[in-house]
Amino acid sequence: MNIVVCVKQVPDTATERKLRSDDKTLDRDAADGVVNELDEYAVEEALRLKEAHGGEVTVLTMGPDKASDTIRKALAMGADKAVHLVDDALHGSDALGTSHALAQTLKKIGFDLVVLGSESTDARTGVLAAMLAERLNVPQLTFANKVEVNGSAIAIQRVTDYGYDKVEASLPAVVSVVEKINEPRYPSFKGIMAAKKKPVEKLGVADAEIDAAQVGLASSWSEVTDFAAAPPRAAGTIVKDEGDGGAKAADFLASKKFI
Amino acid sequence: MKFVLDAEQRLFGETLNKLLAGAGTPGAVRAWAAGDPEPGRALWRSLAEAGVFALAVPEAAGGAGPLPVELVTAFHELGRHAVPGPLAETVAAAELLARLGDGAGLGSGHEDFEDRASGHEDSEDRASGHEDSEDRASGGGSSGDHGGELAAAWLPRIAEGAAVVSLALPPAVPYALDADAADLVLVVDGDELRAAVPGTVRTSLDPARRLFSVEAGTAPVSGPAVRAAAGAAFDLGALACAAQLAGVGRRLLEVTVEYAGTRRQFGRPIGGFQAVKHQLADVLVALEYARPLVHGAALAYGSPDFSRDVSAAKAAASDAAYAAARTALQVHGAIGYTDEYDPSLWIRKARALRSAWGSPAAHRARVLSRLTGDRESAE
Numbered sequence: 217m218n219i220v221v222c223v224k225q226v227p228d229t230a231t232e233r234k235l236r237s238d239d240k241t242l243d244r245d246a247a248d249g250v251v252n253e254l255d256e257y258a259v260e261e262a263l264r265l266k267e268a269h270g271g272e273v274t275v276l277t278m279g280p281d282k283a284s285d286t287i288r289k290a291l292a293m294g295a296d297k298a299v300h301l302v303d304d305a306l307h308g309s310d311a312l313g314t315s316h317a318l319a320q321t322l323k324k325i326g327f328d329l330v331v332l333g334s335e336s337t338d339a340r341t342g343v344l345a346a347m348l349a350e351r352l353n354v355p356q357l358t359f360a361n362k363v364e365v366n367g368s369a370i371a372i373q374r375v376t377d378y379g380y381d382k383v384e385a386s387l388p389a390v391v392s393v394v395e396k397i398n399e400p401r402y403p404s405f406k407g408i409m410a411a412k413k414k415p416v417e418k419l420g421v422a423d424a425e426i427d428a429a430q431v432g433l434a435s436s437w438s439e440v441t442d443f444a445a446a447p448p449r450a451a452g453t454i455v456k457d458e459g460d461g462g463a464k465a466a467d468f469l470a471s472k473k474f475i
Numbered sequence: 476m477k478f479v480l481d482a483e484q485r486l487f488g489e490t491l492n493k494l495l496a497g498a499g500t501p502g503a504v505r506a507w508a509a510g511d512p513e514p515g516r517a518l519w520r521s522l523a524e525a526g527v528f529a530l531a532v533p534e535a536a537g538g539a540g541p542l543p544v545e546l547v548t549a550f551h552e553l554g555r556h557a558v559p560g561p562l563a564e565t566v567a568a569a570e571l572l573a574r575l576g577d578g579a580g581l582g583s584g585h586e587d588f589e590d591r592a593s594g595h596e597d598s599e600d601r602a603s604g605h606e607d608s609e610d611r612a613s614g615g616g617s618s619g620d621h622g623g624e625l626a627a628a629w630l631p632r633i634a635e636g637a638a639v640v641s642l643a644l645p646p647a648v649p650y651a652l653d654a655d656a657a658d659l660v661l662v663v664d665g666d667e668l669r670a671a672v673p674g675t676v677r678t679s680l681d682p683a684r685r686l687f688s689v690e691a692g693t694a695p696v697s698g699p700a701v702r703a704a705a706g707a708a709f710d711l712g713a714l715a716c717a718a719q720l721a722g723v724g725r726r727l728l729e730v731t732v733e734y735a736g737t738r739r740q741f742g743r744p745i746g747g748f749q750a751v752k753h754q755l756a757d758v759l760v761a762l763e764y765a766r767p768l769v770h771g772a773a774l775a776y777g778s779p780d781f782s783r784d785v786s787a788a789k790a791a792a793s794d795a796a797y798a799a800a801r802t803a804l805q806v807h808g809a810i811g812y813t814d815e816y817d818p819s820l821w822i823r824k825a826r827a828l829r830s831a832w833g834s835p836a837a838h839r840a841r842v843l844s845r846l847t848g849d850r851e852s853a854e
Contacts, residue, residue, distance in 0.1 A: 288482065288486065292486060402490050402493065402494045402521075403486065403487075403525075404526045405487055405525060405526025405527070405529065405530065405539060406529075406539065408483050408486050409483060409539075411483075412483060
């Protein structure tokens with residue numbers, strides 16, 4: 217089985233994240249880049265599927281040069297090879313643009329199963345799996361906390377508010393996973409050293425036959441017009457109870473139209 | 476020379492940091508101190524899976540080593556998380572067994588053990604240290620076969636984390652650490668390597684370090700090769716301990732800086748006071764001075780300067796970690812010496828590791844004797 221797992225480099229959630237003042241996109245140089253946490257679960261699931269059914273795992277990432285750290289991490293965990301989609305023309309792509317770029321690349325490199333984390337910690341749109349499936353014209357099985365492959369059939373448990381749905385489809389397909397699905401492995405020293413020798417193919421917009429008019433900041437359907445730091449929380453009003461505390465609380469609630 | 480870790484070494488260190496941060500290590504330390512080694516053994520197995528112990532075991536014996544730079548990277552993280560157990564001892568034992576397994580081939584500049592032992596804190600008989608050049612020249616001697624068997628039996632188990640080994644190299648390393656939790660306890664006495672049984676437990680400054688005096692067991696290996704291999708083992712153990720100390724110090728600085736930023740007094744965080752800042756800055760400087768010495772010593776593995784560089788690293792790392800512990804204790808105030816509060820785990824480990832594998836004074840003496848010795852031979 218030819219499994220492609222999409223990973224994204226995101227700014228470390230433990231550090232302060234910033235937008236750039238010039239084009240109002242995420243400032244990727246302001247914070248350390250780390251693997252999007254949910255993508256580690258996706259890599260782990262891809263590796264487990266490979267270990268159970270054979271085949272190989274390809275890591276696919278789109279991002280600037282420094283996203284190669286993220287590729288290295290996924291390769292160290294045990295993925296076999298990687299494709300790095302890197303091109304200045306891709307900078308600022310929204311979810312639609314990103315899904316176009318990734319779909320084109322996936323068509324080019326081929327796949328039986330695409331595995332993604334269910335969302336990224338920076339953009340948090342959570343729509344990429346669905347968009348990819350649509351663009352690739354294959355079934356989407358999203359928010360999986362369990363994945364089973366049997367021949368060309370795939371079944372997942374899709375997490376819902378009330379429990380889970382069983383969703384079945386046939387390969388090729390796109391799956392997105394939630395963090396309950398597994399416990400991602402830590403790369404071993406051997407894995408880290410082996411990753412050095414694994415092939416990483418770099419592709420640009422032209423190589424992957426991506427329509428440049430559909431990607432990049434200028435083509436984004438969503439636009440950041442302005443941004444500001446969240447204002448510090450104003451100090452609350454302290455009401456001293458002089459026997460009329462209940463009435464004052466009621467007045468406050470009434471002023472906010474709660475009662 | 477550039478003492479900067481490469482991308483793979485950094486990723487390895489970060490991975491161990493995450494693994495240990497997510498493994499409830501302080502709980503394992505406390506259980507270990509209370510005589511329940513199981514959580515610590517579980518931690519040990521996951522560290523072995525990550526490849527830590529294989530770094531000290533030769534490839535031919537199922538390991539990936541010897542890789543001293545990766546080893547100090549790993550031990551820095553082990554110190555940073557106060558991992559319990561005979562860590563440096565197991566790594567040193569791997570070096571000892573690997574060398575005995577090799578038979579001869581010990582001419583890589585390791586001092587004989589007696590000379591090293593004379594650097595022990597209480598020992599002033601430096602001048603009477605035996606000169607063992609003829610022993611070294613005689614190579615493997617009678618030890619080859621037994622040593623080979625021992626190496627073949629234990630090295631693969633060390634690499635895969637199935638064996639925890641304690642090691643005493645008296646007088647510099649007089650007690651076998653955590654011998655009750657070890658699968659194998661080795662003692663080197665001069666030319667003799669013996670498997671030993673743990674005797675009485677001694678009180679350590681660090682309750683998670685259970686020190687045992689050892690009782691004589693059988694003497695499966697003897698000969699001059701043992702002495703030389705023990706010298707090499709001491710050097711690697713001291714290097715691992717130095718890296719561990721650097722990690723202990725780093726962690727103490729991290730938690731203390733964090734505490735100084737949140738603890739308020741006189742209307743502002745105590746870290747805002749210059750006197751506190753200066754103390755913390757001094758710790759940082761000491762740690763930053765120790766780091767290149769530790770990395771430099773790792774790079775010197777196999778060279779004639781290895782013993783000297785290890786001693787420089789161990790002395791500097793001991794001083795830095797101890798300074799970190801004293802400062803952490805003072806800046807934390809009364810909470811600092813609270814047993815239930817996690818920083819106590821590192822504060823006590825820093826003090827214990829400072830004197831383990833040779834005191835700073837003993838290591839300084841060894842650096843001095845190497846430097847003056849070099850000058851004499853040059854003249």
